[in-house]
Amino acid sequence: MPPIVLCSACDVVQKKAALRRRERAHCVRCGAELYRAGPVSIDVPIALALTALVLLALTDSFPLVTLKLNGTSRTATLVDAALGLYQQGYAPMALLVAVTTMIVPGLEIGLLLYLLVPLRLGHRPAGFARLFRILGAIRPWGMVEVFMLGTLVALVKLSALAEIVTSTALWSCALLMFNLSALTTLTSTEQFWTWAQGADVR
Numbered sequence: 001m002p003p004i005v006l007c008s009a010c011d012v013v014q015k016k017a018a019l020r021r022r023e024r025a026h027c028v029r030c031g032a033e034l035y036r037a038g039p040v041s042i043d044v045p046i047a048l049a050l051t052a053l054v055l056l057a058l059t060d061s062f063p064l065v066t067l068k069l070n071g072t073s074r075t076a077t078l079v080d081a082a083l084g085l086y087q088q089g090y091a092p093m094a095l096l097v098a099v100t101t102m103i104v105p106g107l108e109i110g111l112l113l114y115l116l117v118p119l120r121l122g123h124r125p126a127g128f129a130r131l132f133r134i135l136g137a138i139r140p141w142g143m144v145e146v147f148m149l150g151t152l153v154a155l156v157k158l159s160a161l162a163e164i165v166t167s168t169a170l171w172s173c174a175l176l177m178f179n180l181s182a183l184t185t186l187t188s189t190e191q192f193w194t195w196a197q198g199a200d201v202r
């Protein structure tokens with residue numbers, strides 16, 4: 001029986017065709033992307049996850065912006081922003097900022113490295129299937145891009161009132177957003193199982 005693939009968007013079953021380099025297969029009915037020419041080297045997502053770790057550390061520890069108004073200046077980090085919301089009585093909002101921009105991206109990167117590095121070395125890590133399911137469940141809660149968009153809108157509005165100097169964390173946050181998107185694309189369920197089967201055979 002030829003290998004088949006199920007469209008995740010419309011459930012139509014299709015025969016899997018061999019692709020040339022850089023080609024992508026799309027669903028015949030709805031046009032959704034089914035799979036890409038592979039296999040992707042496992043070194044690529046590991047390198048991206050390590051880069052994401054550095055970017056997340058920079059985003060969480062350096063100032064996002066400096067506001068200058070009437071001769072005084074105020075610098076804020078991401079942690080300051082969450083703490084500020086908490087101190088002003090917006091505890092649920094502070095929790096949401098901390099979870100979606102710090103805790104979930106940190107967990108996601110940690111889980112990816114825990115799963116990918118042993119596979120690269122030729123064996124499945126303990127709890128592989130369960131941790132992969134947890135990774136899939138927490139991913140939608142990482143919202144660095146939403147935070148970035150909200151921050152940019154706020155900065156444009158504030159620029160009419162005060163001088164705004166963007167700092168290290170804002171740039172690292174922007175890079176982290178692209179990095180996490182690339183990681184999500186490269187570590188699809190199908191791709192993960194291809195690597196896991198390769199590790200079992202070795």
Ligand SMILES: [Zn+2]
Pocket residue numbers: 007008009010011012027028029030031032
């Ligand atoms: Zn489809």
